[in-house]
Amino acid sequence: MDITIGFSDDYTQLLSPELEKRLETIYNDMKSKTAFGSDYLGWLNWPSSISQELLEEIKTTANHIRSTSDVLIVIGIGGSYLGSKAVIEALSIPFEKNDSLEVIFAGHSVNGSYLKKLLKYIDGKEVTVNVISKSGTTTEPAIAFRFLRQYMENRYGSSAASRIIVTTDQEKGALRSLAIEQGYKRFVVPNDIGGRYSVFTAVGLLPIAAAGFNIIELIAGAKKAEEQFGHFDMHNNPAIQYAVLRKRLHDNGYIIEIMASFEERLKYLQEWWKQLFGESEGKNKKGIFPSSVQYSTDLHSLGQYIQDGQRNLFETFLMVKNIDEDLTILESNNNGDELNYLSGLSLHAFNKVCHEATANAHLDGGVPHITITIDQIDEMHIGHLLYFYMMACAYSAYLLEINPFDQPGVEAYKTNIFKMLKKPVY
Amino acid sequence: MDITIGFSDDYTQLLSPELEKRLETIYNDMKSKTAFGSDYLGWLNWPSSISQELLEEIKTTANHIRSTSDVLIVIGIGGSYLGSKAVIEALSIPFEKNDSLEVIFAGHSVNGSYLKKLLKYIDGKEVTVNVISKSGTTTEPAIAFRFLRQYMENRYGSSAASRIIVTTDQEKGALRSLAIEQGYKRFVVPNDIGGRYSVFTAVGLLPIAAAGFNIIELIAGAKKAEEQFGHFDMHNNPAIQYAVLRKRLHDNGYIIEIMASFEERLKYLQEWWKQLFGESEGKNKKGIFPSSVQYSTDLHSLGQYIQDGQRNLFETFLMVKNIDEDLTILESNNNGDELNYLSGLSLHAFNKVCHEATANAHLDGGVPHITITIDQIDEMHIGHLLYFYMMACAYSAYLLEINPFDQPGVEAYKTNIFKMLKKPVY
Numbered sequence: 032m033d034i035t036i037g038f039s040d041d042y043t044q045l046l047s048p049e050l051e052k053r054l055e056t057i058y059n060d061m062k063s064k065t066a067f068g069s070d071y072l073g074w075l076n077w078p079s080s081i082s083q084e085l086l087e088e089i090k091t092t093a094n095h096i097r098s099t100s101d102v103l104i105v106i107g108i109g110g111s112y113l114g115s116k117a118v119i120e121a122l123s124i125p126f127e128k129n130d131s132l133e134v135i136f137a138g139h140s141v142n143g144s145y146l147k148k149l150l151k152y153i154d155g156k157e158v159t160v161n162v163i164s165k166s167g168t169t170t171e172p173a174i175a176f177r178f179l180r181q182y183m184e185n186r187y188g189s190s191a192a193s194r195i196i197v198t199t200d201q202e203k204g205a206l207r208s209l210a211i212e213q214g215y216k217r218f219v220v221p222n223d224i225g226g227r228y229s230v231f232t233a234v235g236l237l238p239i240a241a242a243g244f245n246i247i248e249l250i251a252g253a254k255k256a257e258e259q260f261g262h263f264d265m266h267n268n269p270a271i272q273y274a275v276l277r278k279r280l281h282d283n284g285y286i287i288e289i290m291a292s293f294e295e296r297l298k299y300l301q302e303w304w305k306q307l308f309g310e311s312e313g314k315n316k317k318g319i320f321p322s323s324v325q326y327s328t329d330l331h332s333l334g335q336y337i338q339d340g341q342r343n344l345f346e347t348f349l350m351v352k353n354i355d356e357d358l359t360i361l362e363s364n365n366n367g368d369e370l371n372y373l374s375g376l377s378l379h380a381f382n383k384v385c386h387e388a389t390a391n392a393h394l395d396g397g398v399p400h401i402t403i404t405i406d407q408i409d410e411m412h413i414g415h416l417l418y419f420y421m422m423a424c425a426y427s428a429y430l431l432e433i434n435p436f437d438q439p440g441v442e443a444y445k446t447n448i449f450k451m452l453k454k455p456v457y
Numbered sequence: 458m459d460i461t462i463g464f465s466d467d468y469t470q471l472l473s474p475e476l477e478k479r480l481e482t483i484y485n486d487m488k489s490k491t492a493f494g495s496d497y498l499g500w501l502n503w504p505s506s507i508s509q510e511l512l513e514e515i516k517t518t519a520n521h522i523r524s525t526s527d528v529l530i531v532i533g534i535g536g537s538y539l540g541s542k543a544v545i546e547a548l549s550i551p552f553e554k555n556d557s558l559e560v561i562f563a564g565h566s567v568n569g570s571y572l573k574k575l576l577k578y579i580d581g582k583e584v585t586v587n588v589i590s591k592s593g594t595t596t597e598p599a600i601a602f603r604f605l606r607q608y609m610e611n612r613y614g615s616s617a618a619s620r621i622i623v624t625t626d627q628e629k630g631a632l633r634s635l636a637i638e639q640g641y642k643r644f645v646v647p648n649d650i651g652g653r654y655s656v657f658t659a660v661g662l663l664p665i666a667a668a669g670f671n672i673i674e675l676i677a678g679a680k681k682a683e684e685q686f687g688h689f690d691m692h693n694n695p696a697i698q699y700a701v702l703r704k705r706l707h708d709n710g711y712i713i714e715i716m717a718s719f720e721e722r723l724k725y726l727q728e729w730w731k732q733l734f735g736e737s738e739g740k741n742k743k744g745i746f747p748s749s750v751q752y753s754t755d756l757h758s759l760g761q762y763i764q765d766g767q768r769n770l771f772e773t774f775l776m777v778k779n780i781d782e783d784l785t786i787l788e789s790n791n792n793g794d795e796l797n798y799l800s801g802l803s804l805h806a807f808n809k810v811c812h813e814a815t816a817n818a819h820l821d822g823g824v825p826h827i828t829i830t831i832d833q834i835d836e837m838h839i840g841h842l843l844y845f846y847m848m849a850c851a852y853s854a855y856l857l858e859i860n861p862f863d864q865p866g867v868e869a870y871k872t873n874i875f876k877m878l879k880k881p882v883y
Binding site: 108109110112124126127141142143145147152168170171174176177178180181206208209212286287293294295302305306309310313314315317318322326327328332333334335336338339341342343344354355357358361363365368369370372376378379381384385389391392393395396397438439440441443444445446447452453455 | 566574602740766793802864871
């Protein structure tokens, strides 16, 4: 299992003994937990240290949900939402409910129409709710949970509690207290792992397992990544290379990164990536603005801007080497659509050509590009890729001298809301 | 029916006699069709000049599709896709197939797995195909159509032709020739309306009508907008005001615009907007980079970057005054979630508070904001809004001295593909 990285320019020319030293320092500071934000470095060795017991408990719970429910409603926002959403979407097959259990997300936005229709939709279906909030006090999921809890209690009476699972802090928070009082099953968000790094904890694993995917393989991929990318060799570590490339591009005025994929099912993985990098780096007036496009469709939308707009952006392609299912363009007798020149070409091969054609066209227009390639899309490779991004992100932020693990700016809007709505403590 | 616009700073201070003169010139040049790209100004008076006959023909065709089909597959990319997708998503109700006919899009990307599963999904369902391509030669939709045409011919034999509808150029292109040869029903993309301005032509109207929405109301809204925004008064025309604000922000170094909405169903309207502005303005190394977020969810993702990352972005909220369906937060006896301070508040009211709280927090962090408010989401108001954006976009591009109606950069990747795949003409 491998991740390869390509760059439109000569990577080696970016290297220097000073950079090597800086990377070594970052590595050592992370290892010795003396870097900024070290209290949140729990993700670093999580794949290799997650207990078999916890994995079994998650699997057992997921199987129980699958055998007793038609729908699992996952309530969460930000890091309590995007990780499992990204993995489930990446692994799901289009037009197929590939499973008897449907996973529906709520609480990531506040929307009366959505919630109302959701409540109507689940009527007559057996339901389990998994509410995920590290602090247990984030308003948006708490609002959704107030409605869902009421619904569950009205519908299931005293057995509602057995259909509600809480994933929250080990020691504190309103959600934890409520869970204890009501006797809900609880999973823990580790203290030392922040929301956007939490996909390999119960936060991500329970919904992913309930959706029918293999979390053992997902963790195995992450563990492999932990081994492969857990060193600071700037010549041979793609996570480090990605971080170095981003830093150099940033320093040269490329302040927007566009992550491009030809696989629509990686759309939420792109959203997860935007949170990971945007929230980790976007501090102290620094950071690269993360944006995403889906190709080919966005070649006919943002493509014009990328080709010829302001020259302050670079493009990072996420490519997949092998695809399970494909179609091949066949010869047509009358060639009325003038496509016979493509006969014999598979659609995946077309996309590979399109990648090269696009990268070169945009480069000619002044847009440098990086290409990250994974072998295939399955649990193992997705676990591997997500950990790769986490590692790259930590180095990226540290190279900018930013703490990758806090998010002070997210509090600002919350504080304003609490004041405006006169929350008792404020 | 009204659109209001707000700005975090004093709008009037941006005004000057020179600006007024410039706007008047743009207006006159558009009116007299002497501006850059005047060959593509057909959208300007389209809502007031679309023939009753064409509207009737589209409605009749849509009704025929609805009475003979379970699924309409719409094949298109870019402007042949995003307009109808945006309107259909905006008007659809979550968790409800609000209609007996399902509209599925294809050809906006090249994906073997998607197409294969789509072909499997439609087996046993009655199908109509609407293939939309102005040039008739864009590769991605042409590939999808080759597969679907084969499927339709295998399945329906000689009556396949009666289930295929082509929307293309009046006079030229492979798709037009094929349609004539095969006897497909044809609709025309007017010569003087480009893809991203084409939602009010058959390109957008047929799929929207087939999905069960009222295109007469949609056009009525657009017509109202044509009247309201068809003058150059910089004091009283929100379309002009939006263009002026964008220009001034751009000139002051705000080079990323983030369109924020609290309504998830406006997500594809945001995508349509990104194409409209990105493809119209992103030329000659100029233009504002268009990006979008959905709130609240992205407050826990890109929110940190917006609050505290590089200070080169501004935020444009798209707000909706009244919502059809809503829920109100009720008092809870035990208040275990500590949310009783929100009792009596509707979710839509929460979002309005969240809008104000967020806009102020981001402004404190150095992010200017614009707020565009529409009254409600229905056919009439969406038609009104889409035309508003088209008008604002034309002025925006002209203020940057850019032709809003061409897309020379989109050809670059195509040319590379054709060379690499040895297309006969290349």
